[in-house]
Amino acid sequence: MERKWWHDKVAYQIYPKSFLDANGDGIGDLRGIISRLDYLKELGVDIVWISPIYKSPFVDQGYDIADYQQIDPIFGTMAEFDELLAEAHKRDMYIVMDLVINHCSDQHEWFQKALQDPEGEYGDYFYFRKGKDGQPPSNYRSYFGGSTWEKVEGTEYYYLHMFAKEQPDLNWENPRVLEELYSMINWWLDKGLDGFRIDAIINIKKDLEFRSFPADGPDGLAGCWRMVESVDGVGEMLEDLKRHTFAKYDAFTVGEVFNMKPEELKEFIGEDGHFSTMFDFSAHKLTYGEHGWYDSRPVQFEDFRAVTVRAQLESQEIGFLANIIENHDEPRGVCTYLPEELQNETGAKLLGTVSVLLRGIPFIFQGQEIGMQNCRMASIDEYDDISTKNEYQLALSAGCSVAEALEACYHRSRDNARTPVQWSSEKNAGFTFGTPWLKVNPNYQEINVAEQQGREDSVLNYYKQLLALRKSPEWAEVFTYGRFVPVLEDEENIFAYERRGEDKSALVVANFGLSEREVPLPSGAGENVLLSNLADVKLSGGRLELLPGQVAVLG
Ligand code: TEU
Ligand code: CA
Numbered sequence: 001m002e003r004k005w006w007h008d009k010v011a012y013q014i015y016p017k018s019f020l021d022a023n024g025d026g027i028g029d030l031r032g033i034i035s036r037l038d039y040l041k042e043l044g045v046d047i048v049w050i051s052p053i054y055k056s057p058f059v060d061q062g063y064d065i066a067d068y069q070q071i072d073p074i075f076g077t078m079a080e081f082d083e084l085l086a087e088a089h090k091r092d093m094y095i096v097m098d099l100v101i102n103h104c105s106d107q108h109e110w111f112q113k114a115l116q117d118p119e120g121e122y123g124d125y126f127y128f129r130k131g132k133d134g135q136p137p138s139n140y141r142s143y144f145g146g147s148t149w150e151k152v153e154g155t156e157y158y159y160l161h162m163f164a165k166e167q168p169d170l171n172w173e174n175p176r177v178l179e180e181l182y183s184m185i186n187w188w189l190d191k192g193l194d195g196f197r198i199d200a201i202i203n204i205k206k207d208l209e210f211r212s213f214p215a216d217g218p219d220g221l222a223g224c225w226r227m228v229e230s231v232d233g234v235g236e237m238l239e240d241l242k243r244h245t246f247a248k249y250d251a252f253t254v255g256e257v258f259n260m261k262p263e264e265l266k267e268f269i270g271e272d273g274h275f276s277t278m279f280d281f282s283a284h285k286l287t288y289g290e291h292g293w294y295d296s297r298p299v300q301f302e303d304f305r306a307v308t309v310r311a312q313l314e315s316q317e318i319g320f321l322a323n324i325i326e327n328h329d330e331p332r333g334v335c336t337y338l339p340e341e342l343q344n345e346t347g348a349k350l351l352g353t354v355s356v357l358l359r360g361i362p363f364i365f366q367g368q369e370i371g372m373q374n375c376r377m378a379s380i381d382e383y384d385d386i387s388t389k390n391e392y393q394l395a396l397s398a399g400c401s402v403a404e405a406l407e408a409c410y411h412r413s414r415d416n417a418r419t420p421v422q423w424s425s426e427k428n429a430g431f432t433f434g435t436p437w438l439k440v441n442p443n444y445q446e447i448n449v450a451e452q453q454g455r456e457d458s459v460l461n462y463y464k465q466l467l468a469l470r471k472s473p474e475w476a477e478v479f480t481y482g483r484f485v486p487v488l489e490d491e492e493n494i495f496a497y498e499r500r501g502e503d504k505s506a507l508v509v510a511n512f513g514l515s516e517r518e519v520p521l522p523s524g525a526g527e528n529v530l531l532s533n534l535a536d537v538k539l540s541g542g543r544l545e546l547l548p549g550q551v552a553v554l555g
Pocket of ligand 1: 060063064100143163199200256258328329387
């Protein structure tokens with residue numbers, strides 16, 4: 001496998017509104033990010049992905065872009081962005097922005113012009129279609145609920161939006177749209193940007209017949225992903241995109257790809273794949289309910305292990321996956337993948353170790369490094385997220401009580417990851433001296449950066465050791481290129497794997513159970529303890545004893 005500059009890097013996701021507010025308006029900003037670059041460097045981070053900071057009306061928190069070449073004033077200025085880029089590069093760090101090009105905001109100039117004349121030049125930048133017998137062109141349900149088709153008042157036309165109605169889908173069949181998007185992307189890369197995280201990209205290829213599907217819910221609609229899954233040709237679009245942009249700059253790209261067919265992995269992340277890497281969402285998919293959040297079930301350990309192992313085995317001959325336990329669309333990993341008894345510092349370290357040492361590019365979401373947790377809200381009014389509001393209503397109309405619907409939000413809401421980063425035990429967790437745009441998790445008195453910086457056995461200090469181990473001259477080769485070999489697969493509640501390099505290997509053994517365990521060491525395993533989340537690792541006669549929630553890395 002040809003070596004690439006990003007293979008051995010560690011990435012960190014910043015959700016800018018909630019990272020750090022420097023000017024007291026309650027919203028995180030570029031100044032805040034710049035002031036914490038040293039913190040990230042010290043943690044061991046190389047690549048920083050920043051969720052959208054472009055000009056936006058924030059209907060979907062910046063994933064609705066009104067101008068791709070401007071920084072939204074709530075975050076700062078283009079000069080501050082340039083400063084951020086320069087400061088990152090000075091520290092040998094890389095900046096990756098979010099590329100949201102399946103759709104834009106309804107406030108974008110293109111869409112405003114299109115609305116004035118759906119049959120004109122700009123109408124063709126989007127998907128305007130006439131309705132059928134007073135009904136929308138098809139029965140698709142958008143990802144955020146309701147029809148994907150919004151009527152343009154005073155005309156016969158509807159436009160397509162796979163997400164909110166304020167996020168009209170861009171017409172990727174129109175060469176002028178591609179020209180505009182490619183030149184915008186290259187404009188950022190010319191500035192020195194190091195790459196992109198590419199949003200919802202699998203949706204760009206539509207079946208232009210827009211056929212209806214059998215309804216799959218009480219609303220009489222069918223999930224719009226059905227249309228995406230039933231059409232070929234996204235690969236050609238992605239190749240064209242890459243050839244005209246990223247490839248020319250050796251940029252790093254990470255795709256947000258749902259609904260890919262397993263046999264397409266090589267096409268997506270192989271040596272000449274569409275992207276450098278893409279997220280492994282297989283564990284996250286275990287949280288899906290049949291109809292929505294309200295009927296989702298807790299993740300079972302065996303399933304978590306099985307899907308993670310499968311993704312590792314399927315990808316390792318092909319390329320690199322991006323490994324996550326949480327992001328801005330997911331609840332906190334500690335609350336999702338661990339039993340309640342382990343939703344603590346021990347558990348945060350356990351989960352972090354298992355995720356970070358997998359084969360692939362580790363992505364850490366802000367706050368994960370201190371073990372931040374889901375946040376209870378007193379009512380739906382305390383939530384901000386558009387998707388949460390939709391799922392809440394869905395739960396109520398399915399017959400859930402208010403308490404049940406709120407409980408579902410507590411487990412699944414995207415806002416669980418979006419509460420402000422807990423920097424200290426001061427007012428508002430040190431996130432802002434103003435009023436935070438979203439509630440601060442009340443547990444900030446116990447869980448915060450400042451406290452953890454001052455305590456040797458904190459989650460934060462553990463993450464530093466973990467990343468340092470992964471990148472150490474001694475072990476970087478093994479953890480970057482070593483094969484992933486699952487071991488001890490018959491042991492209940494044990495997640496264990498080897499990373500097998502050319503001339504040495506490391507072994508990760510994690511006890512996700514609540515009782516003490518003794519397991520045999522696989523033959524040939526090294527007996528030096530490289531890292532553990534609990535002080536004592538008992539190792540003798542080829543057997544390893546693990547306390548509940550304990551993980552040990554041997555080499
Ligand atoms: O997400 C795409 C996506 O399909 C999932 O977000 C999912 O449908 C959603 O989380 C339902 O809970 C990306 C971004 O990550 C997300 O934040 C945006 O809202 C979305 O695209 C639209 O741009
Ligand atoms: Ca601010």
